[in-house]
Amino acid sequence: MAFISKHENLYDAIMRDSSFEIQAPCGGNHRCGKCKIRVMQGNLPIHDAERRHLSEEELLLGVRLACAHPDCEDDCVCEPYREHVSYTICSIHEETFESVKEEGFAVALDIGTTTIAAVLIDLYEGKILREKTFLNPQSRYGADVITRIAQTAKIGIEPLQSILVKKIEKELASFDGYAWKRMCVCGNPTMMHLFAGVDPSSIGQAPYRCTLDTYKELPGQQLFPNWKHRFVIQLLPPISAYVGSDVVMGLYSTQIMKQDKTKALIDLGTNGEMALYHDHRLYVTSAACGPAFEGGNMSCGSGAVSGALCRSGYDEKWHYETLEQAPVCGICGSGYLSIFHQALDNGLLEPDGYLAKELFFHPKAVVNQKDVREFQLAKASVIAAFLCMCRHASISVSAIEELYIAGGFGKYARPQDLLALGILPDKLSGRLHVLGNSALRGTCQYAIHQDIESIEDIRNRSECLLLAGDELFTQLFMEHMMLEICNEN
Amino acid sequence: MNELMEEIKTLMPKGKMNEVNALVERALKEGVPAQTILQEGLLQAMDIIAKKWADGTAFIPEVLITARCMNAAIPLLEPYLLEEKEAERPVVVIGTVQGDLHDIGKNLCALMLKAKNFKVIDVGVDVGADKFVEAVREYQPMVVCLSSLLTTSMGNFKVVIDALQEAGLRDRVKVAVGGAPITPAFADEVGADIYTEDAVALADTLLQYC
Numbered sequence A: 001m002a003f004i005s006k007h008e009n010l011y012d013a014i015m016r017d018s019s020f021e022i023q024a025p026c027g028g029n030h031r032c033g034k035c036k037i038r039v040m041q042g043n044l045p046i047h048d049a050e051r052r053h054l055s056e057e058e059l060l061l062g063v064r065l066a067c068a069h070p071d072c073e074d075d076c077v078c079e080p081y082r083e084h085v086s087y088t089i090c091s092i093h094e095e096t097f098e099s100v101k102e103e104g105f106a107v108a109l110d111i112g113t114t115t116i117a118a119v120l121i122d123l124y125e126g127k128i129l130r131e132k133t134f135l136n137p138q139s140r141y142g143a144d145v146i147t148r149i150a151q152t153a154k155i156g157i158e159p160l161q162s163i164l165v166k167k168i169e170k171e172l173a174s175f176d177g178y179a180w181k182r183m184c185v186c187g188n189p190t191m192m193h194l195f196a197g198v199d200p201s202s203i204g205q206a207p208y209r210c211t212l213d214t215y216k217e218l219p220g221q222q223l224f225p226n227w228k229h230r231f232v233i234q235l236l237p238p239i240s241a242y243v244g245s246d247v248v249m250g251l252y253s254t255q256i257m258k259q260d261k262t263k264a265l266i267d268l269g270t271n272g273e274m275a276l277y278h279d280h281r282l283y284v285t286s287a288a289c290g291p292a293f294e295g296g297n298m299s300c301g302s303g304a305v306s307g308a309l310c311r312s313g314y315d316e317k318w319h320y321e322t323l324e325q326a327p328v329c330g331i332c333g334s335g336y337l338s339i340f341h342q343a344l345d346n347g348l349l350e351p352d353g354y355l356a357k358e359l360f361f362h363p364k365a366v367v368n369q370k371d372v373r374e375f376q377l378a379k380a381s382v383i384a385a386f387l388c389m390c391r392h393a394s395i396s397v398s399a400i401e402e403l404y405i406a407g408g409f410g411k412y413a414r415p416q417d418l419l420a421l422g423i424l425p426d427k428l429s430g431r432l433h434v435l436g437n438s439a440l441r442g443t444c445q446y447a448i449h450q451d452i453e454s455i456e457d458i459r460n461r462s463e464c465l466l467l468a469g470d471e472l473f474t475q476l477f478m479e480h481m482m483l484e485i486c487n488e489n
Numbered sequence B: 001m002n003e004l005m006e007e008i009k010t011l012m013p014k015g016k017m018n019e020v021n022a023l024v025e026r027a028l029k030e031g032v033p034a035q036t037i038l039q040e041g042l043l044q045a046m047d048i049i050a051k052k053w054a055d056g057t058a059f060i061p062e063v064l065i066t067a068r069c070m071n072a073a074i075p076l077l078e079p080y081l082l083e084e085k086e087a088e089r090p091v092v093v094i095g096t097v098q099g100d101l102h103d104i105g106k107n108l109c110a111l112m113l114k115a116k117n118f119k120v121i122d123v124g125v126d127v128g129a130d131k132f133v134e135a136v137r138e139y140q141p142m143v144v145c146l147s148s149l150l151t152t153s154m155g156n157f158k159v160v161i162d163a164l165q166e167a168g169l170r171d172r173v174k175v176a177v178g179g180a181p182i183t184p185a186f187a188d189e190v191g192a193d194i195y196t197e198d199a200v201a202l203a204d205t206l207l208q209y210c
């Protein structure tokens, strides 16, 4: 609950209270309409942005957008307004790892922009004892890394760091009593900087550089003074500002460089990181596709939460399924893939992206023309980056023997949808492997084996492709904006 | 002559660059004024596609394909157009602000402006305030267009606008801003004169200032 006085900036006041749960994907920029709060006392008039973004029902309930009241019209009391409850998690719980029979415990932590996953490992047995997945509390400062970096320029690093560290401390309470020796941490570079309390601003502006760009250890007490046992925090190193240690650890877990095969790995999250291993060299890049595949930036988009429309079918009329069969609350990434695929096959959507009529499933699940356009941008950037990478390595697509799909979203996406929409080349059909959270898996393996040489080897052999200013990328980006099978050889 | 123009207009959205060029050359040979070919052929084709974009039936690739044909054909006309009063074409300076390298949206804006017969000076990407000031001083444009796709770099709009003020040029030039994260409210906040959501609307808006 928060008390705001008349003439205060409502958004700023709420942001100052770190215990107030709120999301602000666009960082309070009046764009996304997601920073919803409920006014319990006080009278706030309804602004245009609120009419656009909120339903009748919500307006009646007293829901408002925090960012719409820079000069608060009344003294008021607000409470968090939560729509999304449980996130389905991407689990690796069942797995065991080869161990080196070292006594003790370790924690592996993957700090994602949206979700954070942590496991407690018994080093001797190579077994996972506990697992925890939770939302990154920094969502209140923006959905993507750039918006969060922009926030640090305004309010400093400390609020973003402390909210993150406190949340981790709280969620890991169930690991208490195991006195782990080390905590191995991976994540995208921005998350790593914010976790360690290092200024991330150099990542947000050309020429996009990391300050924290090597392997680093910190005493546990430095970040977590409340945990009394001694442990060391191991911060895993990135390849570049947009290819982070999460990708490095994913590559490590697949042992991509151990065999002499041509293989690739792709993460369909917001940054669209990808890597290609060929002839002893590793090419990496990031497609900056945005969060469309995860349901971000879409009018009815939602994360993979219970109630999200996740699959559809069409025979004269639409059928659909939601996660955990709960009442519809939105559409998640795999839902969009499935809908677009079906709509294309049934002529409701043109390959050039033209949507004659909105696709209606439910008042909370509608697909409009703008959603299709957003999706086309994301799709085109992924396939263009992927083909660029192949050209750069001078190989044809069909030379790739295996393509690993990493990341939370990849877990739910169906390969046939990815191929039919041309997000990945059709030639790779039958060679796709869905990995789930490979970053966390790799971090667990590292926690056990502590073989920093393998990690450094991955980094040393990698070559980061810069797509900005690359004519070929721009050309491919245009050519692949169509929603159709990609027949590249 | 009309058939030639009609044919140009059907072939351009299909990206038939060579055919379009051949038609343009034929029209010139047949004595059609360059200005007519430009206005009633090339620019009209762009206009049609721009309308389709505005009503949602066309998207970026269609616009670019058409624009690419236009760009390829314009050099054929230029020797004849030069005689006309080049000096009277309104000038626009456009660039992506410092910290950002995205240029696809900015290039599309430049193309749509060219299609409306503006003279466009593109200063590139990752452009600092001093370079914008210099360009404004040198080319004396009617409008300077600033693009930013990154939340981290959009603050640089203000830096450019302040620099123009400092150089005493702010009164002589309109400032337009845009890019995916930009809102009308933000454009106001930094003191820009013009904001539009897309390239077509930008070209239409700037025409009103001529």
Ligand code: B12
Pocket (backbone or CB within 6 Å): A144, A146, A147, A206, A208, A242, A270, A271, A286, A287, A288, A289, A290, A291, A374, A377, A378, A381, A466, A467, A468, A469, A470, A473, A474, A477, B060, B099, B100, B101, B102, B103, B104, B105, B106, B108, B109, B145, B146, B147, B148, B149, B150, B151, B152, B176, B177, B178, B179, B180, B181, B194, B195, B196, B197, B198, B199, B200, B202
């Ligand atoms: C293609 C793309 C790239 C390409 C850029 C290629 C190039 N030559 O420009 C590559 C892969 C290199 C790239 C890199 C990066 N990108 Co990028 N990219 C995109 C993507 C997918 C599409 C952008 C695009 O070209 N759209 C098509 C054009 C036609 O549209 P537009 O640019 O919006 O322009 C239109 C309007 O905005 C307007 N407009 C544009 N300028 C102006 C100016 C004026 C005056 C006016 C009036 C109007 C106007 O008119 C245009 C046409 O109608 C977006 C995602 C998205 N959905 O937007 C991310 C996105 C912009 N990128 C992003 C990021 C973070 C990056 C990186 C910094 C990091 C990364 N993850 O790799 C790097 C940095 C390198 C760099 N470019 O600076 C983020 C920005 C997030 C934020 N909050 O700021 C986005 C939104 C994706 C995301 N959500 O993460 N990217």
